[in-house]
Amino acid sequence: MYEWLLGTGMSQSLANIIMGVLKSLIIIVFLAVSALILVLMERKVAGRIQNRPGPNRLGPGGMFQTFADAIKLVSKEDVVPSGADKAVYILAPLVIFAASVALWVVIPFGPNLVVQDLNIGLIYLAAVTGINVLAFLMAGWSSNNKWSLIGSMRSAAQLVSYEIPLVLTLVAVGMMAGSLRLGDVVAAQQGGIQNWFVFPQIIGFIVFVVAGMAEANRKPFDLPEGESELVAGYNTEYSGFRWAVFFLAEYANLIVFSALATTFFLGGPSGPLLPPIVWFFIKTYAVIFVTMWIGWTLPRIRIDHLMNLGWYVLIPLALINLGWTGLYVLWRG
Amino acid sequence: MAEREDKARPEGETAGAQTFPEEIQPVVDLLNKHYPDLSPAMRADGWLEVVVDRQQSPEFFRFLRDTRGLEFDYLSDVTAVDYEDKGFQVVYHLISIGLRADRTHRRLCVKINVPRDDARTPSVVDIWPTANFHEREVYDLMGVVFEGHPDLRRILLREDWVGHPLRKDYVDRRPPRPRVVEKAPGSWR
Amino acid sequence: MAKTSDVLGEQQLGVPAEQELFINMGPQHPSTHGVLRVLLKVDGEVVTDAKADIGYLHRCFEKIAERRTVTQVIPYTDRTDYLAAITSEWAFVMAAERLMDVEVPERAEYIRVIVGELQRIASHLLWFGTFALDLGATTVFLYAFREREKLLDIFQKLTGARMLYNYLRIGGARNDLYDGFADDVRRFLDDLEDRLHEYHTLFTGNRIFESRVKGIGVLSAEDAIKYGASGPVIRGSGVPYDVRKAHPYSVYHRFDFGIPIGKDGDVYSRYLVRMQEFYESIGIVRQALDQIPAGDFIGKVPRRMRLEGDAYARVESPRGEVGVYIVGRGEENAWRVHYRSPCFTHLQLLGPLGVGGLVADMVAVIGSIDIVMGEVDR
Numbered sequence: 001m002y003e004w005l006l007g008t009g010m011s012q013s014l015a016n017i018i019m020g021v022l023k024s025l026i027i028i029v030f031l032a033v034s035a036l037i038l039v040l041m042e043r044k045v046a047g048r049i050q051n052r053p054g055p056n057r058l059g060p061g062g063m064f065q066t067f068a069d070a071i072k073l074v075s076k077e078d079v080v081p082s083g084a085d086k087a088v089y090i091l092a093p094l095v096i097f098a099a100s101v102a103l104w105v106v107i108p109f110g111p112n113l114v115v116q117d118l119n120i121g122l123i124y125l126a127a128v129t130g131i132n133v134l135a136f137l138m139a140g141w142s143s144n145n146k147w148s149l150i151g152s153m154r155s156a157a158q159l160v161s162y163e164i165p166l167v168l169t170l171v172a173v174g175m176m177a178g179s180l181r182l183g184d185v186v187a188a189q190q191g192g193i194q195n196w197f198v199f200p201q202i203i204g205f206i207v208f209v210v211a212g213m214a215e216a217n218r219k220p221f222d223l224p225e226g227e228s229e230l231v232a233g234y235n236t237e238y239s240g241f242r243w244a245v246f247f248l249a250e251y252a253n254l255i256v257f258s259a260l261a262t263t264f265f266l267g268g269p270s271g272p273l274l275p276p277i278v279w280f281f282i283k284t285y286a287v288i289f290v291t292m293w294i295g296w297t298l299p300r301i302r303i304d305h306l307m308n309l310g311w312y313v314l315i316p317l318a319l320i321n322l323g324w325t326g327l328y329v330l331w332r333g
Numbered sequence: 334m335a336e337r338e339d340k341a342r343p344e345g346e347t348a349g350a351q352t353f354p355e356e357i358q359p360v361v362d363l364l365n366k367h368y369p370d371l372s373p374a375m376r377a378d379g380w381l382e383v384v385v386d387r388q389q390s391p392e393f394f395r396f397l398r399d400t401r402g403l404e405f406d407y408l409s410d411v412t413a414v415d416y417e418d419k420g421f422q423v424v425y426h427l428i429s430i431g432l433r434a435d436r437t438h439r440r441l442c443v444k445i446n447v448p449r450d451d452a453r454t455p456s457v458v459d460i461w462p463t464a465n466f467h468e469r470e471v472y473d474l475m476g477v478v479f480e481g482h483p484d485l486r487r488i489l490l491r492e493d494w495v496g497h498p499l500r501k502d503y504v505d506r507r508p509p510r511p512r513v514v515e516k517a518p519g520s521w522r
Numbered sequence: 523m524a525k526t527s528d529v530l531g532e533q534q535l536g537v538p539a540e541q542e543l544f545i546n547m548g549p550q551h552p553s554t555h556g557v558l559r560v561l562l563k564v565d566g567e568v569v570t571d572a573k574a575d576i577g578y579l580h581r582c583f584e585k586i587a588e589r590r591t592v593t594q595v596i597p598y599t600d601r602t603d604y605l606a607a608i609t610s611e612w613a614f615v616m617a618a619e620r621l622m623d624v625e626v627p628e629r630a631e632y633i634r635v636i637v638g639e640l641q642r643i644a645s646h647l648l649w650f651g652t653f654a655l656d657l658g659a660t661t662v663f664l665y666a667f668r669e670r671e672k673l674l675d676i677f678q679k680l681t682g683a684r685m686l687y688n689y690l691r692i693g694g695a696r697n698d699l700y701d702g703f704a705d706d707v708r709r710f711l712d713d714l715e716d717r718l719h720e721y722h723t724l725f726t727g728n729r730i731f732e733s734r735v736k737g738i739g740v741l742s743a744e745d746a747i748k749y750g751a752s753g754p755v756i757r758g759s760g761v762p763y764d765v766r767k768a769h770p771y772s773v774y775h776r777f778d779f780g781i782p783i784g785k786d787g788d789v790y791s792r793y794l795v796r797m798q799e800f801y802e803s804i805g806i807v808r809q810a811l812d813q814i815p816a817g818d819f820i821g822k823v824p825r826r827m828r829l830e831g832d833a834y835a836r837v838e839s840p841r842g843e844v845g846v847y848i849v850g851r852g853e854e855n856a857w858r859v860h861y862r863s864p865c866f867t868h869l870q871l872l873g874p875l876g877v878g879g880l881v882a883d884m885v886a887v888i889g890s891i892d893i894v895m896g897e898v899d900r
Binding site: 461474489 | 763
C-alpha cells in the first residue's frame with residue numbers, strides 16, 4: 001500500500017503520515033473491539049468461577065451486553081466535578097489512552113505484521129509504560145477528591161516499583177535473543193516449543209507475569225482502584241465516556257501485557273498449521289484467561305505487602321535471573 | 334418462662350426480698366456491709382437491683398468494679414426512663430465477666446433517680462469506656478447530662494435537633510405533614 | 523487539589539498536623555456496610571485517628587415502640603438487626619414475657635432455638651461473604667450467598683418471609699414447623715458442612731488473606747471487657763463470654779455445645795471464631811431437631827396484655843449481646859423500650875483497633891466486627 005501511495009505521485013513524507021494514521025486507526029479499532037470482547041470474557045469467566053452464568057440476556061450468550069454498556073457509557077452526561085482542575089481532568093484519560101495505544105507500535109502480530117519494528121523496541125516499551133503513572137497522577141490530583149488522590153499515589157508507588165522487575169526481565173530476554181528488536185526476539189524462538197524462552201527464562205516468566213499483572217492493575221493488584229477501600233480509586237470522579245476511556249486503557253494494558261508475555265516467552269505468533277496471527281491471539285488470550293483466573297480467586301493484597309513483594313522478592317529474583325541469563329548466554333557462546 | 338430452669342429464680346422470691354439465690358448472696362452481703370442503706374432487691378428476671386443516690390454514684394461504681402467478690406467489670410447497658418412527675422431514672426446493667434476461670438457472671442442493675450428540673454448525673458466513662466456511646470445516646474434522646482463525659486454531643490439525631498424525643502413531654506415541632514394518598518389509576522373508588 | 527476545609531472533622535478529631543489529611547469514609551462507601559461514616563485522619567495511608575459518626579439510619583424505634591402495643595412492636599424489632607431478625611425478636615419477646623409471666627411451651631422454646639441458630643448461620647454466611655468482599659475476594663461472596671439462599675428458602679417456607687420474619691410471638695411462635703422441616707434443615711446442614719470445608723480451602727489458608735488479617739486490629743481481653751464488646755468480638759479476644767452459657771435462656775442448657783474462642787484478638791481470631799460457630803450452630807440445631815417434643819407452639823397468653831414492672835432480657839445474636847429493657851406501667855403499651863445493640867457498642871472500638879494501621883486495615887476491622895447499621899442507629 002505504501003508503494004501504491006508512492007505510485008500515485010505522492011511525496012514520501014505525506015505517504016508516511018497517511019500510513020501512520022491508517023495504522024494507528026487500525027490499532028485503535030482493534031483495541032476497542034478487543035476491549036468489548038474482553039469485558040464479555042471477563043464477565044463470563046468471573047461468572048463461571050463464581051457459580052453463576054454471567055450475562056445471558058442480550059443476544060446469544062449475552063454477547064451484546066458489552067455493546068449495550070458501551071452505548072450507555074458514551075451517551076451519559078459529561079460531568080466535571082466542581083473544584084476540579086479542569087484541563088488536567090480532561091487530559092488525563094487522553095494521556096492514558098495515548099500511552100496504551102503507543103505501546104502497540106512495536107508488537108508483532110505476525111511476520112511483517114507490525115506497525116514499526118523499532119530496533120530499540122524493548123527500551124521503547126519500558127519508556128512508554130512509564131507514561132501510565134503520569135496519567136494516574138493527573139487523574140487523581142485533578143479530581144479534587146481525597147480518595148482519588150490516595151488511589152493515584154498508590155498507583156504511582158506501585159507502577160514505579162513494578163516497572164523495575166519488569167524491565168529487568170525484558171533485558172534478560174533481550175540478552176537471550178541478542179537484540180532489542182521484537183521481531184528478532186520472535187525469530188529467536190522459531191522452530192518449535194522447545195525454543196520458547198519460557199523454559200530457560202522460567203524465573204523471568206514468573207516475575208514478568210506477576211509484575212505485569214501489577215502494571216495492568218489486575219486483581220489481586222488492583223490497589224489504585226481497590227473498590228472496597230478507595231471507592232474507585234483514581235477514577236472515582238470520572239463517569240460516562242471519560243471513565244470508559246480509562247476502562248478501555250485498562251483492558252488495552254491487559255492485552256499489551258499478555259501480548260508481551262506471548263512475544264517474549266511463548267514464541268510470539270509462531271505455531272504449526274494455523275496462520276501466525278491466530279496463534280498470536282490464542283496465546284494472548286490464554287495468558288489473559290490465566291490472569292482472570294488468578295484475579296477472581298484471590299483477595300486483594302495490601303499496599304505495604306505489595307511494595308515488599310516488589311522490592312524484596314521480585315527485584316532480587318529478576319536480578320538473579322539476569323545473572324543466570326548472562327552465564328547461559330556465555331556458555332551457549 | 335424463659336429462665337424457669339435457671340437457678341436464678343428460686344421459689345417464693347417475690348414474697349420477700351430477703352431470700353437470694355446462692356450465687357447472688359455474697360454480692361448482697363458485700364453490698365450490705367459497705368452500703369447498709371441500699372436494700373438490694375431481686376427482680377423477677379433474675380437481676381439484683383439497687384437504687385443509688387447520684388451524689389454517691391461515682392465512688393459506688395468504682396466500688397462495684399474494684400471490690401474483690403463483686404468485680405462488675407462489664408457494663409452491658411446504660412439507658413434512662415422518663416417517669417414524668419417522678420423524674421428520670423438512669424439504669425445501668427452490670428455483669429461481672431472477669432478473666433479468671435471461676436466465672437460466676439453475677440448480674441446487677443443499678444438505678445439512679447435524677448430530678449426532672451436538674452437532669453444531670455456523673456458520667457461513668459472513666460470507669461467503663463463503653464459508656465461513652467451509651468451516655469451520648471441517653472443524652473441525645475432523653476436529655477440527661479452526664480457530667481465529666483469527654484465528648485457529650487448528640488449521636489443519633491442531627492446536631493441542630495431541638496428537644497429530646499424520648500421524653501414524655503416532647504413535642505414534635507415539625508409541622509404535621511398532610512397525608513397524601515393518591516388514587517390508583519383505574520380504581521373504581 | 524483545591525483546599526477544602528472540613529469543619530466537622532476538625533471539631534471531632536482536632537486540627538490535622540502538617541502532612542495529615544482528613545478522609546470521610548462513608549456515609550457512601552462500599553465497605554461501611556450501610557451508612558456508617560468514619561472520620562479518618564491519615565498520614566499517608568496510616569490512620570492516626572478514627573471516629574465513627576452514626577445516626578444516618580435513625581428511626582427512633584424506641585419511641586415508636588412506646589406508641590404501639592407489645593405485639594405490634596415485634597415487626598419493628600425485625601428492622602433493627604435486619605440480618606438476624608429472629609434474635610432481635612427473641613430478645614424483645616423474652617423481655618415482654620418476663621414482665622407478664624407468660625409460660626412458653628417447651629416445643630415453642632425448641633422452635634425458637636432452631637430458628638435462632640439457623641438465623642445465626644444465615645447471618646454468619648452473609649458476614650463471611652461481605653468480609654471476603656471487603657478484602658477483595660469477590661468470588662467468596664457469591665459462594666456464601668449460594669448457601670444462604672437455600673437457608674432463606676427454608677425460612678420462607680416456614681415464615682413466609684425471607685429476611686424480616688415477624689415470626690416469634692409473646693408466648694411462642696406464630697405457626698408450627700411445617701411437615702418436612704426437619705428433613706429440609708438436616709439436608710441443608712449436611713450440605714453446609716461440605717461447603718464449609720470448601721470455604722476453608724478457598725479462603726482460610728490463603729497467604730494473601732492471612733497477611734491481611736493476622737496481627738491486624740488487635741483487641742486485648744481487658745480492653746474487650748472494658749469497651750463492652752460481646753459476641754465473636756469478645757470471644758476472639760479470648761474471653762469465653764456467651765450469653766447462651768453465662769445466663770442460659772430458653773432451653774440452651776440442654777444442648778451440648780462449645781464456645782469457640784480466639785487466641786490473639788486480631789481480625790483473624792474473630793474470623794476463626796465465627797467460622798467455628800458455624801459448626802457449633804449446626805450441632806445445636808441437630809440436637810434440637812432430635813429432642814424437639816410434641817405440643818403447642820404457643821402458650822396461653824392473656825387476651826389483653828398488661829405490662830407491669832421492668833425487665834431486661836439478653837440473647838446472643840450473631841453479632842453479640844442483644845438486650846431489651848422494657849418498662850411497663852400496667853398498660854398494653856410499654857412505657858419504655860430500650861434496645862441494647864452490640865454493633866453500637868462495637869463501633870467505639872474503631873478508634874482503638876484501627877489507629878496505627880492502614881486504610882485497608884480499617885476496612886478489615888470494620889468487616890471483622892460485623893456491623894449492621896440498622897441495629898446501630900435503630
